Amino acid sequence: MPLTVYILGSGQDGGLPQFGSRMAADMHARVDPLAVRLGPSICVLDDDGRCFLVDVSPDIKEQENRLLAVPAYARRAGVNPFDGVLLTHAHMGHYAGLVHFGREAANCRGLPVYCTEKMASFLAANAPWEQLVKLENIELRSVGATLASPASVTVLPRAGQAPPLQIRAIPVPHRGExxxxVGVSINEKLLYVPDIDNWDAWPAAREEVAKHEVCLLDATFYSREELPGRDLREISHPFITDTLAKFGDLAKGRRIILTHFNHSNPVCDPGSKEARSVQAAGFELAQEMMAIAL
Ligand SMILES: [Zn+2]
Ligand SMILES: [Zn+2]
Known part of the structure; x- marks a missing residue:
């Protein structure tokens, strides 16, 4: 049975509209639901409704609403809204939605949450997350082996002939407050790297992209012009212009889909000249609830 990956949110951590902002793009997204981009997250769904989530954004409630429109997800059984979760890191867009997993809301039971040792220690030591661990709403699990030599972990055994769902966590350099x-490989077919400081700081970047059929990559900002007056050393993301240069040749043999857009990114408007230039270079732009068959 096929697996389908859904892009549950193609925005950067704060999404679009971004709270507190009155930029034109944010004001537009407040009145046009088609312009909204939720916090960064993807999920993998099988035909039996089993669903594995990568990152829990602050928009998880709206993302569940959207998933319920997918028949396979709507049919799912079980007490928890997901069968497992991977957390890539502790920036707010990637894990803060966990507040809904505790006893005031979903009251999950033993939900497996895969993460690095540092992430597990962070969750186990700090309120309110430590309560989820103590009350056994979530069960922290290692992403496998050591991060220096990451191994694949089976996160969803599947029945009959269906291959299991496996993840391989891949350490990437990113502002580590x-x-x-980590980024993640899903069944060695899809690579998801929503946050990275820059491609040159990750020696395995080209090798990992070349290994995968579909790559979903950090595209927070389009170019330097988007950040007037900012010290570029403080910007912990590659620019899309850099990404097109780095992986332009690899975009020919595979799907490279850009995601994690900041609210200021001109490609959020699919009609913009910047969006068209990305497509002309052979890359795709993530859209909300885009479905990718694996
Ligand atoms: Zn992020
Ligand atoms: Zn981040």
């Missing part, structure tokens, strides 16, 4: 950061 609280935890380290």
């Amino acid at each position: 609280y935890t380290d950061t």
Whole structure:
């Protein structure tokens, strides 16, 4: 049975509209639901409704609403809204939605949450997350082996001939205030790297992209012009212009889909000249609830 990956949110951590902002793009997204981009997250769904989530954004409630429109997800059984979760790192867009997993809301039971040791220590030591661990709403599990030599972990055994769902966490350099950061390979077919400081700081970047049929990559900002007056050393993301240069040749043999857009990114408007230039270079732009068959 096929697996389908859904892009549950193609925005950067704060999404679009971004709270507190009155930029034109944010004001537009407040009145046009088609312009909204939720916090960064994807899930993998099988035909039996089993669903594995990568990152829990602050928009998880709206993302569940959207998933319920997918028949396979709507049919799912079980007490928890997901069968397992991977957390890539502790920036707010990637894990803060966990507040809904505790006893005031979903009251999950033993939900497996895969993460690095640093992320697990962070969750187990700090309120309100430590309560989820103590009350056994979530069960912290290692992403496998050591991060220096990551192994694949089976996160969803599947019945009959269907191959299991496996993840391989891949350490990537990214502003590490609280935890380290990982990207993830799903069944060695899809690579998801929503946050990375820059491609040159990750020696395995081209090798990993070349290994996968579909790559979903950090595209927070389009170019330097988007950040007038900002010290570029503070920007912990590659620019899309850099990404097109780095992986332009690899975009020919595979799907490279850009995601994690900041609210200021001109490609959020699919009619913009910047969006058209990305497509002309052979790359795709993530859209909300885009479905990718694996
Ligand atoms: Zn992020
Ligand atoms: Zn981040």
